[in-house]
Amino acid sequence: DIYTSKHRKEIVEQVDRRSKIKDTETLFFAWAGSTEPGKGHYYRIQTKDWLFEYDCTQNGANHVHSVWRDFDGDFGRDLLAEHHKAHHGEAGFKAMFDGKTLKGWTANESKDSFYVKDGAIVSNGQPRSHLFYTGDKKPFKNFEFRGEVLTHPHANAGIYFHTKYQDSGWPKYGFEAQVCNTYHDPKKTGSIYAVVNVDIAPVLDDEWFDYSIRVEGKRAVIKINDKVTVDYTEPAGAQPGKQFTRKLDEGTFALQAHDARSIVLFRNLRVKRL
Structure with a gap:
């Protein structure tokens, strides 16, 4: 009952295992989930520098809306802001x-x-x-x-x-x-x-x-x-x-x-x- 949507086929197995994607020269967004009620979905956003994993308890037709709702607002904004401050544009700062x-x-x-x-x-x-x-x-x-x-x-x-x-x-x-x-x-x-x-x-x-x-x-x-x-x-x-x-x-x-x-x-x- 496991299915996966992805940008590139070669990362499907790695995402299903929740292991680190080996080739991350570009940004990847992938998700894997179960069709069984209540099991939800596992999402990943990964670049060559960082990995973000996110579990969503919803599945079915509303799971994409649920993730969008979670990321559209303070949570998503603050998450990206913290990453940006930690990893970009801060060279040389004490x-x-x-x-x-x-x-x-x-x-x-x-x-x-x-x-x-x-x-x-x-x-x-x-x-x-x-x-x-x-x-x-x-x-x-x-x-x-x-x-x-x-x-x-x-x-x-x-x-x-x-x-x-x-x-x-x-x-x-x-x-x-x-x-x-x-x-x-x-x-x-x-x-x-x-x-x-x-x-x-x-x-x-x-x-x-x-x-x-x-x-x-x-x-x-x-x-x-x-x-x-x-x-x-x-x-x-x-x-x-x-x-x-x-x-x-x-x-x-x-x-x-x-x-x-x-x-x-x-x-x-x-x-x-x-």
Whole structure:
């Protein structure tokens, strides 16, 4: 009662045995299943680099719709996104956060304003504090930073770059890449705070979004979900400010815990030197 549909006949036996397909120079999708009620189907998507196996409990006329329903939505999107992040376009990136502890990070005013939950750094300014990246002592000059961010309603935070550790106060050195969707500050997510401001938040609260910061020489580019929000070139002869320098130089990174009402999550933080 076993039957198989496939792209190439020579892989039928290998799929039925659930063994690795030997020739995977191209992408294969195959399925094998039983006609007996309740036994369902076995699906495989495989390339030369990775293998995904999936069991569907439905059979009969609705089994294809069942698989499509499972893959069409958050499950399929998240599965492919995780694979893409793990295997494509990440060469040279170094993880900054292990997903479990704050190792490699140092809070200044209040350690209690940052903690790890469900694989994310939670920022909640009770009281205000900043979490500086101290996992690499060599300053970052030209780099690309990538991370994922989620804001709760009415939350404010930031990702500082080219900054330096300080014991208290708003960081004097470097720039703040703004995180602010529905907080009352008019400078919204994707801004370089007080340098190039975004007036309308490009994303919503309670949804994870990608945050990218790339600095090369005197140019800084911010992307939210791979869309450019700021493309800034520092003018020739620019001088550092007295209260906040806001000048491209070198330094480290810091996450902001802005105030008691602001809850922001950060995860999958990584950086590549350029």
